Amino acid sequence: MRMSTSHCTIVTAIAAFFLAIGAGAGAAGDLPPFKDDLFSAQTVLQTSSDGAFDIIDYNEMRDINGRDQIPEKRAQQKYVSLGVKKQQSDETLQFGAQKLDVTRVGPAKGAAFTVIFIHGRNGDRRLGANDYTFGGNFNRLKNLVAGNGGVYYAPSVKSFDSDGVTAIEGLIRYASAQSPGTPVVLACASMGTQICWGVSRDADSVKRLTGMVIMSGVTDPDFAKSPLFKARLPIWFAHGSRDPVYAATDQQALFEKLLKSGYPAHFTLYQTGNHGTPIRMIDWRRTLNWILGS
Numbered sequence: 001m002r003m004s005t006s007h008c009t010i011v012t013a014i015a016a017f018f019l020a021i022g023a024g025a026g027a028a029g030d031l032p033p034f035k036d037d038l039f040s041a042q043t044v045l046q047t048s049s050d051g052a053f054d055i056i057d058y059n060e061m062r063d064i065n066g067r068d069q070i071p072e073k074r075a076q077q078k079y080v081s082l083g084v085k086k087q088q089s090d091e092t093l094q095f096g097a098q099k100l101d102v103t104r105v106g107p108a109k110g111a112a113f114t115v116i117f118i119h120g121r122n123g124d125r126r127l128g129a130n131d132y133t134f135g136g137n138f139n140r141l142k143n144l145v146a147g148n149g150g151v152y153y154a155p156s157v158k159s160f161d162s163d164g165v166t167a168i169e170g171l172i173r174y175a176s177a178q179s180p181g182t183p184v185v186l187a188c189a190s191m192g193t194q195i196c197w198g199v200s201r202d203a204d205s206v207k208r209l210t211g212m213v214i215m216s217g218v219t220d221p222d223f224a225k226s227p228l229f230k231a232r233l234p235i236w237f238a239h240g241s242r243d244p245v246y247a248a249t250d251q252q253a254l255f256e257k258l259l260k261s262g263y264p265a266h267f268t269l270y271q272t273g274n275h276g277t278p279i280r281m282i283d284w285r286r287t288l289n290w291i292l293g294s
Helices: 005-024 060-065 082-087 125-129 134-146 162-178 190-199 203-208 227-231 248-260 277-281 284-293
Strands: 044-048 053-057 068-070 088-095 098-105 114-118 151-155 184-189 211-215 235-240 265-271
Touching: 060 277, 082 088, 082 098, 082 134, 088 162, 098 125, 098 134, 098 162, 114 134, 114 162, 114 190, 125 134, 125 151, 134 151, 134 277, 134 284, 151 162, 162 184, 162 190, 162 203, 184 190, 184 284, 190 211, 203 227, 211 284, 235 248, 235 277, 235 284, 248 265, 265 277
Parallel strands: 053 265, 114 151, 114 184, 184 211, 211 235, 235 265
Antiparallel strands: 044 053, 088 098, 098 151
16 A cells, blocks of 8 residues: 555654654663562652652561572572673773773673772672672662663772772773763762762762762761762662661761752661661662662
8 A cells, every 4th residue: 555745754753753762761860670570669668858768668588588599698580680691791990000800791882871889898899790699689780781771880999098989080980981971870888988988079070970879888077078069969878777887877867968958869768777788679770760860
């Protein structure tokens, strides 16, 4: 059947519309669902501050023993999708006199966005790249990032002092140069949050960042003096209410100060959660969409 020019124009417009929807589905700030039934179905016990603060129900028997094949060591297979490992490689990057070992997941160049995860004390790049520990949550993170055209870096931080901060500043510059003009999110856990706060004081790094994730970490009392604060880049805090290493109340106090100043911040508190709970329980899709969409 022959079609008129007007019919062709209509069909072309409809096709373009649906192609646009498909192209936008995985865009930064709109990451599509990935195993949301397993990772995002969390019970909210309380929410306040217009949704900026929430308390999530956490139960060790359910969220560790009921989720792991071997508690704290190997998640059940349904929580893990290993196809993403085809995009994974270990690399050593050189920044001036410093060498930095990283695990990269996703394209080396031209990524839609970048996520960098900083481990805590006694960790290295293997922690942020392990598919089976922490209930498979790092595997989900890798799939959410690399599966949507982004790149994920898990570096080995040798020290949590100025040398460690300098190394990650180099990684931020490198990632930004590899994928110019695209978002960069820095996520830090435990003692690794010292790296995040250190980076927040470097104006050049802040220009390249889109936001931060602070999990189970220390508090920076001078954060309000930093370039990151002045740039008002969004920060998502996540903490366990029973964290024996860094008190949740300290981090929550900083969050409340930020909120009063109108700063874009979100705080998720895991009720009865311990030090490692946020790494296991944080909803990466929700967190990244909030930061990338801010």
